Amino acid sequence: MKVVEVAVGVVIRGHQTFVCLRSNDKHQGGKWEFPGGKVEAGESPEQALFRELQEEIAIEITHTDPLITIAHDYGDKQVKLIVFIVDGFKGEPVGNEGQPGKWLSIDTLDASAFPAANVAIIEALQGYIANK
Template sequence: MKKVEVAVGVIRRNNQIFITKRPQNLHQGGKWEFPGGKREADESMDQALVRELREEVGIETHGQLPLLVIEHDYGDKQVVLDVRIVEQFSGEPHGQEGQLGAWVAISALSDYEFPEANKVIIEKLLERIR
């Protein structure tokens, strides 16, 4: 089974994180997620994240800090999520592709339904604010 490499951005402002809702027709549709997307063959993970956040939520990133790497098997596909914190950016994030977007307090993230692989990210963020 092919592994899909995904660059994930945890866009943070103070104690809030910007999340988006996956369109119903996609894998894990209807669930909330941290914006990002697949790395293309000619890109580094840094480059993939800059491109994806520009395309998906309309921001220009000015730095990213590694948070963690998650490998998850959904049964129908395996993903490797390279998760980075983005606190330096210009523009106001919004769903550029018609998807819902919201600023959510870190402490409230567990109230939203996320894909299974994202739960570790939420745990890690909650640890950091305790």
Template structure:
């Protein structure tokens, strides 16, 4: 039986040396941990279009553009993920937890103080290295 592989578009929403993060619902995979918002890429969908759709749904912003930051492949044991991480600095609207999830702006220098899923640790490290 092959393990489920999920392609995910992740948005690192940045403004003035701060990053917007959301708390994963307890019922979700990796629930109770902080994350950079985003979601599954649908078949035939580009990373940018998935990011536009997911960030509109999750944090109620419209993104004008994104820049590829990095890509991470991670195996959680029960499933593997391929995270297509993009930085987002051009957007309209004020991000908030549009699905009722806790959310906040965090200084890049303080990101390591939050608990993230294992696959997100490399994103925090890259952001803090500048």
């Protein structure tokens, strides 16, 4: 089975993170997610992150740090999530492709509202913030 490489941006401001709602017709639809998307052929994960966040939530990244890389098998799909903290950006994040988006407190993120692969991201994010 092909593994889909996905660049994920955990956009943070203070103790909040910006998340988007997956449309119901997508894999894991109806769940909240951190913005990002597939790494295209010939693209680095960082390049994919910059492109995807500009397309999806209309921001231009000015600073990012690697957070965690996760391999997850959903049974019908395998993903490799390359996750970055995005703590510097220009613009105000918005659901640029019609998807709902909102700021949530990092302390109160509910892992059950996210796809299973995101649980480790939430844990890593909470550890990252605690160590700041």
